[in-house]
Amino acid sequence: MECFGGSSVQQLQALSSLLSTQHDDDDDDIGDEDCKTACAGLGPGHIGPPPKRDEEVSTACKKKNSKDIWSEDEVAEGSQYDDLADPRPQPEYEVILKQCVGTEDLFLGLSRKDPSSMCCEAMLVKIKLPDTEATDVVLDVKEKFLDLRTLKYKLGLHLPHPTHSHGGKAQFFKEREELEVTLLIKRPMDAINM
Structure with missing residues (x-):
């Protein structure tokens, strides 16, 4: 040609x-x-200049401040609670997603809710704590992490959905030896989607 x-x-x-x-x-x-x-x-x-090597690109993006060892995005929330030397066992727990459903949802389907987790408003965490008193429980809830400490048990749970850390409630049932923590799920797009 x-x-x-x-x-x-x-x-x-x-x-x-x-x-x-x-x-x-x-x-x-x-x-x-x-x-x-x-x-x-x-x-x-x-055609054109040769492409940059991966090492050059990755070091250019990583160096924001020369004194920083890592960025906040690299550290998972709740990792400060991990203690490998702690011999306390993890208690049994169950995470249940909840949604408010009325008759118009069940029979007519007017609110466009379905059984998926995207339509849930709250999360219930049931934690079995045998031989534990309610006064022994120390509970700390962050947006994506639940930290529970007692004299016999320790639980660091990464939550499946972000929650409102100040809008939840906890209730201890002595007869069942179980703690129920109800957390409201944070859904920033609910006003648009629902």
């Missing part, structure tokens, strides 16, 4: 040399035989 008196391979190489940051003097003396052999290895990726 000849255009304007030269081959397309020569035109691509000339364009590549114009766009690249490296200047090679050897490319000017290319003959027809060299063009045919160079055509086999030349593609659209060879």
Whole structure:
């Protein structure tokens, strides 16, 4: 395919040399035989400057402050509570998602609710704590993490959905030896979706 008196391979190489940051003097003396052999290895990726290596890109993005060892995004919420030397066992627990459903939802389907977790308003965490008093329970709830400590048990639970940490309630049932923690699920798109 000849255009304007030269081959397309020569035109691509000339364009590549114009766009690249490296200047090679050897490319000017290319003959027809060299063009045919160079055509086999030349593609659209060879036009322009060579791509940066992954190490250069990753170090440029990571260095925000020279004294920072890590960013807050790299540390999972609740990891400060992990203590591998603590011998206390984890109690049995169950996470139940709850939603407010009326007769118009059950029989007519007017509010567009379905049984999926996207339509749930609250989360109930049932924790079995045998041989524990209500005064021994220390509970700390963050947006995505629940931390429970007693004399015999420890539980660090990463919650499946973000919650309103100040809008929940906890109730201890002595006869069942169970703590029920009800947390309201934070849904920022509910006003649009529902």
